[in-house]
Amino acid sequence: MCGINGILHLQSQKKVDERILTRMRDSLEHRGPDDKGLFIETNIGLGHRRLSILDVSSAGHQPFLSDDGRYVMVYNGEIYNFKDFYPELKSNGFDIKTSSDTEVLLKLFELYGLKMLNRLNGMFAFVIWDKKERKLTAVRDRMGVKPLYYSFYNETFYFASEQKALFTAGVPLKMAKDGMEEYIFNRFVAGENTLYENVKKVLPGHILTILESGKTTNEKWWDLKAEIQNQPKIKNPVEWFRETFDDSVKLRMVSDVPAGVLLSGGLDSSSILASLNHQNHKDIQTFNIGFKEKEHNESHLAKIMAEKFDYGFHTMQLEDNALFDKLVNSTYFQDEPIMHLSEPHILALAQLAKPSVKVLLSGEGADELMGGYVRYKALKYPSLLNSIATIGHMDYFTTKPRYEKLARYSQIKDNDDLVIYNGSNIYPNDIVKTFGITAPPKNEYRKQILQDAKSLYPNNLRRQALYFDQHTYLCSLLDRNDRCTMGASIECREPFLDQRLIIGLGSLDDKWLFTGKKWKFILKSAMATRLPEEILKFKKVGLSVPWGDYLIKSPGFIAELEAFSKSDLFRIPYFEHINAHKLVENLRKGDTKMIPYIMPLFMMHIWLKNYANKF
16 A cells, blocks of 8 residues: 655654655655655654555555644555444544544544554555654554564664665665575575664564653554464364355455456465355456466466456466566565566566556465465374385486475484475475585574464374475465565555464364365365356466576576676675586476475575665
8 A cells, every 4th residue: 555664764864855755765665656645853854655445545654643643644455344334433433534543543542552553454554653652653553464574773763664665764675684594595585684783573463662761662462373373173174164254255356446366377466356256246357477488387277367357357377588587576665685586476466457447356365374385294203204205316306396395304313393494495405505604594493483383283284284385485485476566566465465364274173284185175166056167177377487497597597697697796705605507407407396495595686686776
């Protein structure tokens, strides 16, 4: 919905520089091209770029002031159930002057303080300045759908929706060694830390409070483990799931502008489409990315679904120079080296959708909630991995990419590490052998989440991995979706991430998730009467991309692969033992096993060349 930013000079009456605040704000213009605003009062300054979704009139302008002038708020997101609070606010003497959720959010804060957070159904990152107590309060939604970054630098607190706004304000761009380690070993930095020194995230479900004196507190307002433990037993899981999912989809269609669906053709996005049809939504536009390579392509299924419900269908392919250009663009919007390797495609898809819609629904979260990844299957019988470890050198395991990866994974002996590295593409042994990097990251946040998972699901590695991914891998996916869609000035909403579904699914027995050949049993059961067999039984592809072919066959990539082998990246002490020439030569000779080793380094090279140098 928006981009937010701000500056608070601590322990001083130093005036906020309007030019710096404005530059910060306008580096986020892609997040909000419809309106812009500033609030400055001596040492505090707030900025806002608006993407108008609810109440597109000027009444929703931000920064938003309370009627008595005490509070000033900047807010990014949507409160889907905001109209439910109208009677309550009116009975407490509040006038409702707009039809925006922004006004409701601030009035709820005035009435109840932060106790109102648990009643919100939505995605949000907001910051409120209290003029009376001289206090800044920053809040992030339960799952971290909406981003919020901050830095303390030179006696000043800076915050923004994206890191680039912090760098624009003068916070130094410096890579953190711990961050680089996590990027190489785990694909992304989890928890409050980032790839950068002195740049942090407000954690999902957390409140950060900063007093003018510089005193800060950081507290959790939503705890998934406690919520699952307190969830009453669900009597009819399939009926419960279908009703709750439909209501979640209904809520996420609350909008004063057109909405569409990111439709892969897989089970998750097709379930959203089926729910919309079941609820008689008309004229829905769907957007799909296709591949000429058959094993990566689900477009034919997406087309079947759109035509079945008489919805609009738009598809595209992204290749060669167009793909390379989108890779550079998506790296800028992402602020970090891309790691899911589908970022250019989602950005292109959002740009394709932009003339038609302002809101897109996505199936994100279903895999982490219901066991949708093949990689979870390796955790069903950990003892079997020991057997694979002893025969992993046989041809059967070395010639098929998926089994080759399983053979490498089976070298991990510790159950905790099996969970921590389950989402990685290369594992500690591989990194030692190929990169010469021996010290794994500290992973303190990951280890804490794993302890919570183990206490909630003792001796159940699959459930531990789901809970672990919901706090780590899923956060990186949500960040990807937010950056790629907001890069095209479109808002992305995720119906599977309604808190009722997250908590309820976490409380169900294993059989509701892990029954059947491809798991996600409860979703298939709930959608059995709504979806055709070809969707229910199709082998999951996901948004996988044939990067190996692109790197050695596509003109823009061929030239960049040569530049990569001589990249400045390999002058950084952490990467100095890596033989990039050898990696590239092996790939050119047809050794596709090099792809998972090359891709994170190649994407970091692209980031170093095209992003880091801007600041």
